Amino acid sequence: MHSSTAAVCPPLRVRVTRSLLGYGVLAGPLYVVTAAVQAGVKTGYDPLRHDVSLLANGGAGWIQTANFVVTGLMVIAAAVGMARTRHGLTGPVLVGGYGAGLALAGVFPADPAYGFPPGTPAGPAEVSWHGLAHLVAGGLGFLALVAACLVFAGRFARRGQRGRAWYSAGSGVVFLAGFAGIAAGPGQVAATVAFTVAVVVGWAWLAVVSAHLYGTEVDQ
Numbered sequence: 001m002h003s004s005t006a007a008v009c010p011p012l013r014v015r016v017t018r019s020l021l022g023y024g025v026l027a028g029p030l031y032v033v034t035a036a037v038q039a040g041v042k043t044g045y046d047p048l049r050h051d052v053s054l055l056a057n058g059g060a061g062w063i064q065t066a067n068f069v070v071t072g073l074m075v076i077a078a079a080v081g082m083a084r085t086r087h088g089l090t091g092p093v094l095v096g097g098y099g100a101g102l103a104l105a106g107v108f109p110a111d112p113a114y115g116f117p118p119g120t121p122a123g124p125a126e127v128s129w130h131g132l133a134h135l136v137a138g139g140l141g142f143l144a145l146v147a148a149c150l151v152f153a154g155r156f157a158r159r160g161q162r163g164r165a166w167y168s169a170g171s172g173v174v175f176l177a178g179f180a181g182i183a184a185g186p187g188q189v190a191a192t193v194a195f196t197v198a199v200v201v202g203w204a205w206l207a208v209v210s211a212h213l214y215g216t217e218v219d220q
Helices: 002-008 012-041 052-056 062-083 090-107 129-158 162-184 189-217
Strands: none
Touching: 012 052, 012 062, 012 189, 052 062, 062 090, 062 189, 090 129, 129 162, 129 189, 162 189
């Protein structure tokens, strides 16, 4: 009877870890859907030219601010869950760094730029202190995610999980390329679209790894 009950109800530590990892699965869809809805209804916003950070400006800008902060905290929770598995601490700490970067990017909003919100000059913004803090927080967070992808790629490779290793490494390379593109050419269609794709790739990677750890690592 005791063993049957244990099989149905995992130990508390397992349940807590799984709950934390679940945030890693949910954070990306929440972020993407929230941003996509705003992009579709905000006057003057062009997803081909304007990155998501600009949504924190104008009417109802608080929605994107909350999107950054809430999903950032969810990523940190997932990082804690990852740290409770058998994949070491370096990768989870880097994932947590990505979450912290997102949350801080919400606390410090980006400056209006490239004609958004309507009435803003068409060119780059004059960078304010909070705009600079946004860029630094976001940049460091993005680099942390790239590094996390590569660290997990190495760990998967050492365990003979070549598919996951290649997927993690590829995701890191795609995200780094997208980040480099938007840093070099903000406001340009190709750079903005590439960065948007890279962001989705990054969120997908986090969800896949969190789901993998949820389903296999915790039980062991």
